[in-house]
Amino acid sequence: KFEEGSHIESILPKKDRYARLTSNENPFGPSASAKKALKAAIDDSFLYPREYRQTLMSLIAKEEGVTEDHILLGAGSSELLHAAARVYGGANGKVLSADPTYTSLVRSAEMMGSEWVKIPLDKQFDHDLSTMEYKVKPDISLVYLVNPNNPTGKIMTGDEIISFCDTVSAKVPVFVDEAYWDYMENPKGSTTTACIKKGANVIVARTFSKVHAFAGLRVGYCIAQPEVIKKLAKEGPRNTLSGPSMSAATASLVDYEFIKYSVKMNNEGKKFVYDVLEKTGHDYLPSHTNFILFPIAMESEDFKKKMLAKGVGIKSMNVAGQDYCRVSMGKMEDLEMFADAFKQVISTKIN
Ligand code: PLP
Numbered sequence: 620k621f622e623e624g625s626h627i628e629s630i631l632p633k634k635d636r637y638a639r640l641t642s643n644e645n646p647f648g649p650s651a652s653a654k655k656a657l658k659a660a661i662d663d664s665f666l667y668p669r670e671y672r673q674t675l676m677s678l679i680a681k682e683e684g685v686t687e688d689h690i691l692l693g694a695g696s697s698e699l700l701h702a703a704a705r706v707y708g709g710a711n712g713k714v715l716s717a718d719p720t721y722t723s724l725v726r727s728a729e730m731m732g733s734e735w736v737k738i739p740l741d742k743q744f745d746h747d748l749s750t751m752e753y754k755v756k757p758d759i760s761l762v763y764l765v766n767p768n769n770p771t772g773k774i775m776t777g778d779e780i781i782s783f784c785d786t787v788s789a790k791v792p793v794f795v796d797e798a799y800w801d802y803m804e805n806p807k808g809s810t811t812t813a814c815i816k817k818g819a820n821v822i823v824a825r826t827f828s829k830v831h832a833f834a835g836l837r838v839g840y841c842i843a844q845p846e847v848i849k850k851l852a853k854e855g856p857r858n859t860l861s862g863p864s865m866s867a868a869t870a871s872l873v874d875y876e877f878i879k880y881s882v883k884m885n886n887e888g889k890k891f892v893y894d895v896l897e898k899t900g901h902d903y904l905p906s907h908t909n910f911i912l913f914p915i916a917m918e919s920e921d922f923k924k925k926m927l928a929k930g931v932g933i934k935s936m937n938v939a940g941q942d943y944c945r946v947s948m949g950k951m952e953d954l955e956m957f958a959d960a961f962k963q964v965i966s967t968k969i970n
Contacts (some may be wrong), residue, residue, distance in 0.1 A: 638953035638960075640946045641932040643769070643799075643910045646953070647884050648832025648879035653867040657836070660866035668862030675865045678872055679726030679840055684811055688845040691852055693860040696798060696826035700724040702855025703794050703822060703841075707761035708733040715754060716763040717746050719770055719938055721796060724763050733760070739939070744771045744904060748783050755787050762787055765796040765802060766811075770936065770945045772906030775901075777809040786813045788819040792847070794821050799908040801830035801878060802885060812842050822847060829909060830881050831871045838868040885909045888948035895958045900964060910947045915965075918942060922964065929960035 649657070660671060672692065682685045693699040700723050705909050708714065708728030716725055718737035726733045738754060741747045745914040746764070755762060764783075767774045775783070784793050795811045803809050822843040827833035836861060841851065871877065896903045900913040903913035915922050917937035919942040925943075926933050946957060 623844075632867060636930055636952075636956065638949055638956040639886045640949050640953060640957055641934050642768075642834070643829060643947045644827075644834045645832035645881055645885070646950050647829060647872075647876065647908060649836070649867060650832070650871055650874045651931040652874045652877065653831070653833070653871040657863045657867040658871035660863040663862055666862065667858070668725050668860070668865060671777065671865040671869070672858075672860070674896055675869045675872075678869055683842055685812070685816065685842060686845075689756060689815065689848060691841050691843075691848050691855065692865075693839045693841070693856045694752055694837040694864075695828055695834075696796070696824040696841070697723055698856045698859060699807075699824050699839055699841045699851065700725045700794075700796065702851045703761065704728040704731060704733070705851050705854035709760075712760040713737065713758055714763055715751065715759050717765075718749070719936070720763070720765045721769040721798075724794065728761075731916070740768075740771065744768075744773055744829070746775055748779060752783060755790055757790070761792050762791055762793045763794065765798070766809070767799045767907040769799065769908065770910070770912050770934070771815055771904055772799075772908040772910055772912055773904060774803060774809065774907045777805065777813075780809070780811055780863045784814045784821050785817070785819060788821050790812060792820045792822065795821060797823055798829055799828045800825060802882060802908050803955070804907070807950065815842055815844065818842060818844070820847065822851070827868050827871065830878055831868070832881070833871070837866045837869060838864050843870050885948050888951065888954055891951065891954050892946060892948070892957070895961065899962065910945050912943055912945045915942050915944050917965070920945075925964045925967070926957075926960050929963060931960040933957070941952050952958070 662715050676687050679690050704727035706726050708731040711731040712733030714725050714728045714733050715736040717740050729735055738751045757818050800806050811870050812823050824841045826839040899915050923935040936943050
């Protein structure tokens with residue numbers, strides 16, 4: 620039978636299982652420590668969760684090496700991306716970002732009347748930072764960077780992005796979405812919180828939805844200068860997080876063993892998928908995240924439908940005339956389902 624409650628249940632042909640490899644979730648969690656903290660906090664759910672908020676805030680401040688007035692919590696980082704779109708978007712706003720990238724913030728800003736200034740990734744799918752810097756004129760209201768980037772899984776190195784943020788944030792605010800930060804080889808050396816600590820106008824967003832496996836629990840935060848945090852708070856989340864979620868996040872944030880385990884399982888999954896792609900003659904972008912992007916020789920929508928008909932959910936897209944599949948890492952049985960479906964779908968194309 621399908622996954623219980625799967626929204627996709629109704630549109631799929633009857634199959635035994637559905638491998639959901641669409642949304643870059645972490646199927647190896649939440650951690651045991653997070654679940655224990657979550658359950659323990661349920662009994663306190665009749666109370667407003669002031670104490671849980673305070674405990675999480677002070678732990679984040681300690682872990683990030685900033686004071687609490689540099690932090691804003693959100694129910695997932697989406698709430699904070701939306702708050703930034705409200706503060707820096709609007710009728711005269713112009714948000715500059717790479718293309719393709721994660722589009723939640725830029726789409727929110729567009730809905731509020733802003734223009735989206737897109738700077739295409741270069742041929743290797745890297746950020747073209749020199750063109751981005753050149754295009755930053757006084758009318759740009761926000762620069763949005765995603766590192767590692769979604770959907771490519773590629774990174775800007777710590778040196779590159781820190782130097783870019785130091786220079787550009789002197790002119791306009793820079794928002795760095797570090798949702799997949801924990802999957803990088805050197806997260807601490809790659810985060811642009813280093814710029815914030817030097818006083819720069821940089822906003823860093825983090826989420827518990829990825830390595831911490833909290834996509835359904837909804838916890839995220841951003842770090843910025845205190846005056847920026849005040850602006851975002853005015854336009855953004857007000858006590859939207861639940862006590863149990865914050866309690867679980869407090870446990871998970873310092874569960875370094877679980878983070879290590881998740882990264883290890885993710886790397887094993889990527890190795891398996893790379894192998895499938897190599898054996899079937901496909902190129903791919905080596906990924907610093909929990910998903911892999913690779914070119915396909917089939918129209919992207921058609922490919923997605925064919926994979927779905929075999930019970931495998933993936934994301935597909937067309938970038939500059941080339942079709943791509945983005946597959947999230949799952950448990951090995953899901954990746955095996957992906958491999959089987961993939962081999963069948965590409966062979967129908969060849970025959
Ligand atoms: N930022 C990036 C780059 C993402 O890929 C996602 C989700 O996939 C998000 C933010 C939003 O995550 P959440 O609202 O769950 O924190």
